[in-house]
Structures are given as C-alpha cells and as structure tokens.
Amino acid sequence: MSEAKHGRLPPEVARYFEQMSPEERIQAVLSVRAPNDQRFTSAWMEQQCKLRDVKVLSPTHSFVTFAFKVERYYCNGSGNLHGGAQATIFDIATSIAMQAIGKEDFWINGGVSRALTVTYLRPAPEGEQLLLECDVVHMGKRLAMLKGTLKRESDGAVISTCDHNKAAVPTKPGWKL
Numbered sequence: 001m002s003e004a005k006h007g008r009l010p011p012e013v014a015r016y017f018e019q020m021s022p023e024e025r026i027q028a029v030l031s032v033r034a035p036n037d038q039r040f041t042s043a044w045m046e047q048q049c050k051l052r053d054v055k056v057l058s059p060t061h062s063f064v065t066f067a068f069k070v071e072r073y074y075c076n077g078s079g080n081l082h083g084g085a086q087a088t089i090f091d092i093a094t095s096i097a098m099q100a101i102g103k104e105d106f107w108i109n110g111g112v113s114r115a116l117t118v119t120y121l122r123p124a125p126e127g128e129q130l131l132l133e134c135d136v137v138h139m140g141k142r143l144a145m146l147k148g149t150l151k152r153e154s155d156g157a158v159i160s161t162c163d164h165n166k167a168a169v170p171t172k173p174g175w176k177l
Helices: 011-019 022-030 040-048 083-100 105-109
Strands: 050-058 061-069 112-120 129-139 143-152 158-167
Touching: 022 040, 022 050, 022 083, 040 061, 040 083, 050 083, 061 083, 083 112, 083 129, 083 143, 083 158
Parallel strands: none
Antiparallel strands: 050 061, 061 129, 112 158, 129 143, 143 158
C-alpha cells in the first residue's frame, strides 16, 4: 500500500523536515502562506506570530517562546484579547512548538486535540505586546502533553494558561502540503 494510502507524508518530505533544525521546522510551519485564506488562524500565524526562542530539553521535551501584539481583530467588545481567540492561539502555538522535537510520522502534522483547558487571569488590551511560552512537557508515540503561558512582555504578568493534550493521527488521505 502506498504512503498516501497509509495517510503519511511521502518519505522524502518527512526525511527533509526531520533533518531541519528545531528553529527551521518551526519557521517552515510559520512561513506557510495562504493569501486568500480569511481564517483567523491563518491571519495570526502569517501576520502576528513571531518565533522568539526554541530550547530542546530532551528527545520528548521542548520549550518554545512566541511573541505577538494584540490586534483589534482578536479583541472582544471590551477591547481585550477574546477568550476564544486565546484558546485558539494556545491550540495553534502549542501544536507548532511540537515541531521543535521533530518526531517521525504522525507528529509532523501536529495531531489532534484531546483536551484544551484555558484559565484566564487578567485582560490583555488591544496593542499589548505578549509572549506565549509553550512547554512540550512530553511527546510520546501517540500522546502528547503540552502547556502554555501567555504573559505581558512588559512585566511578565500572566494573562492566561493552558493545558493541552493531543493524540497522533495520520494525515488525511489526499491532503496537500
């Protein structure tokens, strides 16, 4: 049976990706452009999200920091970063952080969320510069445990935190990179 029928990336694509440095893998994900894609996730990844730091602490543990500015597009009626936007941003960023480890097969596509819990502590007003620390606590063959902390860049005050659990799945047959 072909690789595509198994739902995996072609071996040459997977090998190329796995040979990149952790920073290169994350930058590769962030550099994907979809100019006509109006989704919130595309706008955040393409325009706001900036990689700040990558630390690979073990073969199953990494720590990645992103930075972004709270834009009006992501705010609620009170002018603060919307809670739903924060949950989506945590989902995206913690999943991208997994690429620092570069596991074979299933994890290249980031898997799927099993549980995402966000705790909100204080508002983040429009214009605020934020840091998003993503801790890939453990990434096994089929399950991963991730944590995220969103902070004000100016003073390190915590805005919100998340616990994110993921499961590895094959890439959808016919899915194009």
